[in-house]
Amino acid sequence: xxWQALGLSVRLAATVSAILLVVAVPLAYWLSVTRFRGRFxxxxxxxxxxxxxxxxxxxxxxxxxxxRSPIGRLWTEWQGHGLAFTFEGLVIASLLYSLPFAVQPLxxxxxxxxPSLRDASAVLGASPWRTFLxxxxxxxxxxxxAALVLTFAHTIGEFGVVxxxxxxxxxxxxxxxxxxxxxxxxxxxxxxxxxxxxLLILSFLLLAALYGIRRRPWAAxxxx
Amino acid sequence: MTLSAAIVKRVSPSFAIDVDLxxxxxxxxxxxxxxxxxxxxxxxxxxxxRPDEGRITLDETVLYDSRARVNAPPQHRGVGIxxxxxxxxxxLTVAGNICYGLSHVGAAERNRRLAETARMFRIExxxxxxxxxxxxxxxxxxxxxxxxxxxxxLLLLDEPLTALDFDNQSRIIDDLRRWNExxxxxxxxxTHAHREVYALGEQVIVIGNGxxxxxxxxxxxxxxxxxxxxANLAGFENLLEGHVFARDENGGTMHVRIGSSGPHxxxxxxxxxxxxxxxxxxxxxxxxxxxxxxxGLSALNIIEASLGASRREGPAIxxxxxxxxxxRFVVHITPRAFDRLGLHTGKRVWLAVKSYSCRIAxxxxxxxxxx
Numbered sequence: 001x002x003w004q005a006l007g008l009s010v011r012l013a014a015t016v017s018a019i020l021l022v023v024a025v026p027l028a029y030w031l032s033v034t035r036f037r038g039r040f041x042x043x044x045x046x047x048x049x050x051x052x053x054x055x056x057x058x059x060x061x062x063x064x065x066x067x068r069s070p071i072g073r074l075w076t077e078w079q080g081h082g083l084a085f086t087f088e089g090l091v092i093a094s095l096l097y098s099l100p101f102a103v104q105p106l107x108x109x110x111x112x113x114x115p116s117l118r119d120a121s122a123v124l125g126a127s128p129w130r131t132f133l134x135x136x137x138x139x140x141x142x143x144x145x146a147a148l149v150l151t152f153a154h155t156i157g158e159f160g161v162v163x164x165x166x167x168x169x170x171x172x173x174x175x176x177x178x179x180x181x182x183x184x185x186x187x188x189x190x191x192x193x194x195x196x197x198x199l200l201i202l203s204f205l206l207l208a209a210l211y212g213i214r215r216r217p218w219a220a221x222x223x224x
Numbered sequence: 225m226t227l228s229a230a231i232v233k234r235v236s237p238s239f240a241i242d243v244d245l246x247x248x249x250x251x252x253x254x255x256x257x258x259x260x261x262x263x264x265x266x267x268x269x270x271x272x273x274r275p276d277e278g279r280i281t282l283d284e285t286v287l288y289d290s291r292a293r294v295n296a297p298p299q300h301r302g303v304g305i306x307x308x309x310x311x312x313x314x315x316l317t318v319a320g321n322i323c324y325g326l327s328h329v330g331a332a333e334r335n336r337r338l339a340e341t342a343r344m345f346r347i348e349x350x351x352x353x354x355x356x357x358x359x360x361x362x363x364x365x366x367x368x369x370x371x372x373x374x375x376x377x378l379l380l381l382d383e384p385l386t387a388l389d390f391d392n393q394s395r396i397i398d399d400l401r402r403w404n405e406x407x408x409x410x411x412x413x414x415t416h417a418h419r420e421v422y423a424l425g426e427q428v429i430v431i432g433n434g435x436x437x438x439x440x441x442x443x444x445x446x447x448x449x450x451x452x453x454x455a456n457l458a459g460f461e462n463l464l465e466g467h468v469f470a471r472d473e474n475g476g477t478m479h480v481r482i483g484s485s486g487p488h489x490x491x492x493x494x495x496x497x498x499x500x501x502x503x504x505x506x507x508x509x510x511x512x513x514x515x516x517x518x519x520g521l522s523a524l525n526i527i528e529a530s531l532g533a534s535r536r537e538g539p540a541i542x543x544x545x546x547x548x549x550x551x552r553f554v555v556h557i558t559p560r561a562f563d564r565l566g567l568h569t570g571k572r573v574w575l576a577v578k579s580y581s582c583r584i585a586x587x588x589x590x591x592x593x594x595x
Contacts, residue, residue, distance in 0.1 A: 120311040122298040124325030
């Protein structure tokens with residue numbers, strides 16, 4: 001059992017979930033209320049990671065983060081080293097990869113909300129911000145929960161993107177799924193089996209907690 | 225206090241709202257069929273929708289002015305609105321709902337107002353309940369209380385009572401009347417039910433196809449409709465289009481031919497030239513039915529017809545009478561009279577219609593704005 005890899009995966013998933021919640025809430029809210037005609041294009045871009053092979057996404061992220069790209073150069077000037085094959089690089093790649101898993105449940109929850117509740121709140125004197133805090137957010141708790149759990153679980157389990165962007169550096173980019181792959185390659189089947197089982201149980205517990213709290217069937221699907 | 229709203233709003237390429245209306249202290253009914261634009265007008269006044277052009281003022285306060293580029297956000301307009309779907313906050317208790325609009329007042333004042341409003345709307349016992357555990361009538365009262373507790377300077381009601389039975393409706397209407405006697409603010413009440421117009425309105429503004437069709441006191445506007453769609457809304461079951469072919473100034477009547485070859489009706493003389501196309505409105509209950517040609521009646525219009533379909537509707541029978549020229553009249557008749565006349569499908573009858581039961585609406589007049 002590779003505790004270091006599991007710890008790294010949990011740290012990565014927690015970081016990505018926290019950042020994504022901040023990024024995805026305004027994006028999802030905008031998608032649910034905007035009358036912008038190009039909305040479908042934004043939705044398509046956000047959802048791309050659902051259908052794109054992780055290696056393709058990983059490849060583009062690797063190129064974008066590389067020392068020849070503007071982002072990579074800026075990062076190198078600031079931090080003194082490149083982004084590829086670092087934890088930070090993994091975080092950036094995972095943010096993109098898990099974006100639809102955060103945005104879609106949130107946008108669905110916001111869109112399901114009766115718009116007259118927001119109207120009523122505004123007419124009763126509440127600013128848009130207060131309306132969001134007191135009406136939209138409490139009535140979208142399920143969406144927040146689904147976004148959080150799905151993002152976390154999905155980031156824990158990712159493989160292709162990590163392999164492309166992060167490589168396999170113990171304690172830095174060697175996540176739990178990489179560790180399993182590695183163990184199998186080296187014919188350490190016992191080791192792989194314990195780690196796989198741990199991952200299976202963790203994923204099951206997360207989803208069981210989510211579905212247990214929510215009563216709606218299949219509430220946590222990224223395509224709701 | 226007077227609300228003055230001139231609003232132009234293009235809702236779709238084929239439908240635009242263009243109204244100029246006033247509502248002073250008291251209840252003004254905004255009356256019109258569904259889809260006539262009433263709710264859009266309310267949303268523009270409340271600031272939930274932005275007009276394309278116009279000016280909305282409440283006494284001296286400018287809420288919207290396209291030329292001066294003023295557009296106060298809804299939370300700063302001091303306008304209260306009760307929606308048709310009520311829009312109670314499902315995650316808050318009744319007390320939480322009522323206090324939602326009171327975040328700016330102190331706790332003591334908030335509790336005083338909560339208690340006072342709850343007493344007024346008889347919901348003191350429900351304060352700890354969630355909206356899902358309220359009856360329809362209770363929900364309606366909570367929605368009113370939540371809006372009125374904020375002491376708005378203008379109250380907008382968007383068909384808030386349509387879902388209620390008559391008793392509950394009249395009780396809330398009484399509450400509303402009592403409340404408004406103390407506050408004296410303009411109340412704009414949207415409905416498409418003509419019963420509510422008579423029950424509530426001190427003034428009525430009739431909206432059709434995004435325009436003001438008529439305005440005034442309910443009795444004058446609805447009993448003497450000047451436009452066919454007003455007559456339709458006012459519950460005239462028979463609306464017959466025809467043209468004036470003769471005027472009898474001395475006799476005080478004019479002669480109208482229904483359709484191209486239909487029956488001819490003698491109606492009270494009105495200020496329309498010969499040849500004009502008019503719509504005659506006749507209430508189904510104002511038509512007499514005889515099973516032989518009647519004599520010695522004051523009614524000037526005796527029309528021969530035969531009974532078509534008939535059906536029971538509540539206490540009355542609604543009967544279709546087809547004239548020899550194939551014009552259809554809808555007649556309300558009691559089951560007792562129906563039996564006494566020995567009516568059956570195909571039976572020959574004579575319809576008697578007083579001239580004064582015929583309301584005349586000119587087809588080419590649409591009054592814009594208030595008069």
